[in-house]
Amino acid sequence: MSGTARLDRALLTLIGVMVLGGMMSYLDATIVNVGISTLTAEFEATLATIEWVTTGYLLAVALAIPLAGWATVRFGAKRMWLLGLTVFLAGSTLSAFAWNAESLIAFRILQGFGGGMVDPIMMTVVAGAAGPARIARVMGLISIPITLGPVVGPIVGGLILDNLTWQWMFLVNIPFALAAIVLAVVVLPADPPGGAAPLDWIGVFTLSPGFAALVFALSRAGAEGFGSTSVVIGLVVGLGLFAVYIVHALRTTGTPLLDLRLFRSKGFSASVTTMFLIGGGLFSLLFLLPLYYQEVRGESVLASGLLLAPLGLGTLVGMPVAGNLADRLGARRLVPVGALLIGLGALVFTGSDAGTSQLLLTGAQLAAGFGLGLVGAPTMGSVYRTVPGDAVAGATGAVFILNQIGASLGIAVVALILQGGGAHTAPTPATFGDAFWWPVAAAAVVFAAGLLLPGKPEAAPAEPVSAPAPSSEGALS
Numbered sequence: 154m155s156g157t158a159r160l161d162r163a164l165l166t167l168i169g170v171m172v173l174g175g176m177m178s179y180l181d182a183t184i185v186n187v188g189i190s191t192l193t194a195e196f197e198a199t200l201a202t203i204e205w206v207t208t209g210y211l212l213a214v215a216l217a218i219p220l221a222g223w224a225t226v227r228f229g230a231k232r233m234w235l236l237g238l239t240v241f242l243a244g245s246t247l248s249a250f251a252w253n254a255e256s257l258i259a260f261r262i263l264q265g266f267g268g269g270m271v272d273p274i275m276m277t278v279v280a281g282a283a284g285p286a287r288i289a290r291v292m293g294l295i296s297i298p299i300t301l302g303p304v305v306g307p308i309v310g311g312l313i314l315d316n317l318t319w320q321w322m323f324l325v326n327i328p329f330a331l332a333a334i335v336l337a338v339v340v341l342p343a344d345p346p347g348g349a350a351p352l353d354w355i356g357v358f359t360l361s362p363g364f365a366a367l368v369f370a371l372s373r374a375g376a377e378g379f380g381s382t383s384v385v386i387g388l389v390v391g392l393g394l395f396a397v398y399i400v401h402a403l404r405t406t407g408t409p410l411l412d413l414r415l416f417r418s419k420g421f422s423a424s425v426t427t428m429f430l431i432g433g434g435l436f437s438l439l440f441l442l443p444l445y446y447q448e449v450r451g452e453s454v455l456a457s458g459l460l461l462a463p464l465g466l467g468t469l470v471g472m473p474v475a476g477n478l479a480d481r482l483g484a485r486r487l488v489p490v491g492a493l494l495i496g497l498g499a500l501v502f503t504g505s506d507a508g509t510s511q512l513l514l515t516g517a518q519l520a521a522g523f524g525l526g527l528v529g530a531p532t533m534g535s536v537y538r539t540v541p542g543d544a545v546a547g548a549t550g551a552v553f554i555l556n557q558i559g560a561s562l563g564i565a566v567v568a569l570i571l572q573g574g575g576a577h578t579a580p581t582p583a584t585f586g587d588a589f590w591w592p593v594a595a596a597a598v599v600f601a602a603g604l605l606l607p608g609k610p611e612a613a614p615a616e617p618v619s620a621p622a623p624s625s626e627g628a629l630s
Contacts, residue, residue, distance in 0.1 A: 164282055168294050170340045171275040174238055174333040175295065177326060178214075178268035181245070183207070183306030183436065184322050185261075187443040187458045188314050195319060196254040200580065201372050204568045205258045207440065208368050210265035211561035216361040217269025218554050219410050222277075223352040224270075229344040230278050231337070237270030238334050245326035264323075273553060278341070305465050307443050311458015355401045356410025363394030364558045371565035411551045420539030421548060423605035425555055426598065427488060427532045432556040433563030434495060434595035435525060438464070440564045441502075441588055442518075444571070449582050450507050460511075463518040464525075471526015484531035488603030494524030496596030502589040506582060528599065535606045567591050 185192065185206055193203045217237075224233045244264025251257035275295065283291040313321045370387025377384060402409040416422045442464070446457035475487055498521025501513060533552070540548040570588040571580035580588075 159287075164287070164291075166340060167282055168279055168291065170333070170336045171279055172295060173329070173336065174234070174271050175275045177329050177333060178241065178271045180306045180309065181210075181241075181264065181268065181323075181326060183439045184310040184313075184325075185306075186439050187307040187310035187454060187461075188319055188322055189440070189444060190447050191314055191319055191454060192254070192257070196257070198254040200568055200572060202254050202258075204372055204440075204564060206254075206261050207436075208372070208561040208564050209258045210261045210268070211436070211557050211564070212361065212365050212368065213262040213265030214269035214272070215364065215554050215557040215561070216357070217266045218273050218557070219353070219357055221270040221273045225274055225277055230274050231341045231344055233270060234274045234278070234337055234341060235334060237267050237274065238330055238337065239267070240264075241267030241271060242327065242330040242334075243267070245323045245330065248323040249320040269557070276553070307439060307461045308458045308465065311443075311455045311461075314458075315453065315455030351407060353405070353407065353410040355405075356398060359394045359398040359401070360410055360554075361558070363391045363398065364562065366391035366394065368561050368565045371562070371569050374569055411554060412548075415540055415548055415551065418539050419605050420535060420607050423602040424532050424535045424539060425552055426602040427528065427606070428552045429555040429559035430595040430599050430602075431525070431528055431532070432559035433566070434499075434592040434599070435563075436560035437563035437567045437588075437595075438499065438521065438592050441567055441571075441585070441592075444580065445502070445585050448580055449505075449585055460515075461518070463515045464522040467519040467522020467524075468526045469522075471523040472530060474523075475527045475530050479531045479534060483608040484535045484606040485604060485608045487527045487531045488606055489600045491524040491527030492596045492600035492603055494520045494527070496524075496593050496600065498522075498524065499589050499592040499596065503586050503593065505586070524596075528603075532603075532606065538607050563591065563595070 189200070189203055189206075192198070192206060193200060196203070221233060221237065241264055244260055244262075244267055247260040248257060248264060251260055279291055279295055309325070310322055313325060366387045370384045370391060373381060373387060374384045379385075398409075398411075399413065402411065402413045416425070439461070442461055443454075443457045446452040446460050447454065452460065471491070475491075478487060498517040498519075501517035505514060536548050536552055567588045570591065571584045573581070573584055
């Protein structure tokens with residue numbers, strides 16, 4: 154490895170500080186998954202309502218991403234990083250004092266908004282410090298919070314709920330958020346704010362709200378069926394907002410929130426599709442598995458969290474393997490293999506019941522986790538090689554937005570299936586088998602999309618150059 158491409162101490166320190174904040178955000182995206190049954194009983198709510206504790210958080214992240222990109226240009230990365238951590242801290246604290254399901258959902262949305270500000274700024278700062286010559290290895294490092302955080306969340310949640318009250322799922326964030334704020338003040342370089350930066354406000358008020366309306370419709374369909382008035386209104390509003398956005402995105406003279414013209418690139422389309430479905434597949438698995446172990450196999454909250462450890466272990470092993478092989482083999486070879494492993498792992502659960510061997514289920518989770526490790530970092534690296542340099546910020550933002558929206562839609566879909574499409578309000582053993590087909594189907598599409606990703610990357614330039622600044626047009630997410 155040449156000296157110009159070495160990951161020096163200053164860069165590693167910066168990455169460590171940013172990963173602390175990013176890991177906290179991604180961890181909390183799923184830490185409550187293992188407590189869904191607990192929260193349902195605590196607040197005497199239905200699954201269709203409690204699922205919004207997770208989906209509301211994810212949709213808030215998707216909404217905050219483009220705003221964070223604009224604000225970073227306008228006010229500076231360090232200021233906005235500290236603001237994002239502070240909002241996340243406030244949302245965590247308030248969530249612990251929620252008095253009913255509706256207040257908890259509202260505070261989780263606030264928490265998600267803070268988390269959504271943190272994630273894109275992490276990418277902006279780290280990518281700018283690394284430069285193109287080191288970006289592949291740096292992507293492997295910061296993929297730890299992106300890929301591993303959601304898997305570790307249910308384990309941490311199980312440990313908390315087995316020993317403490319549900320409020321500690323949120324209070325646990327406070328010391329880590331405070332540490333992240335203090336370290337950021339010390340380590341992050343000061344950056345002057347820029348001038349007034351344009352923001353695609355039409356995109357902000359149509360794209361994410363459109364997905365929110367669609368997720369709302371799917372969640373209500375789980376309780377009321379697709380013929381109910383609220384479901385029909387949600388679908389009509391969602392599709393109407395999408396139509397408005399598409400017309401706007403294709404006609405605007407500026408750069409829209411999600412630039413549909415980028416999809417002319419086959420490689421970019423494949424990358425975005427992969428990250429969208431990985432978000433949906435991963436988060437649906439993390440939503441399903443704790444419920445499956447508790448409802449079908451009668452495991453305790455702690456046991457259901459610990460039984461997810463093989464998924465996290467597989468991911469932890471798969472990520473460095475992908476990092477070592479990405480430069481030699483390319484995403485086109487790694488991602489289909491990873492998708493195949495994810496699909497096979499989820500397929501085992503479609504036919505499982507209370508009597509299925511735990512050894513078989515553990516092996517299936519290891520395979521799926523290893524597959525997730527093979528998919529994430531190579532796909533993100535592909536984004537940087539499939540679009541022009543001046544479009545990297547907007548392209549990365551699009552990937553992050555759609556990854557989070559895919560996650561929220563994935564949870565809404567499996568919650569709908571668990572409730573038999575509105576036939577009942579609580580999951581049954583039979584509906585769990587049906588719900589696990591969703592991640593299988595998502596993995597199948599990822600396999601096909603992976604074949605369209607770039608092959609072996611070209612050699613990095615001898616001298617690193619600065620990564621593009623976060624764009625106010627297309628807001629980095």
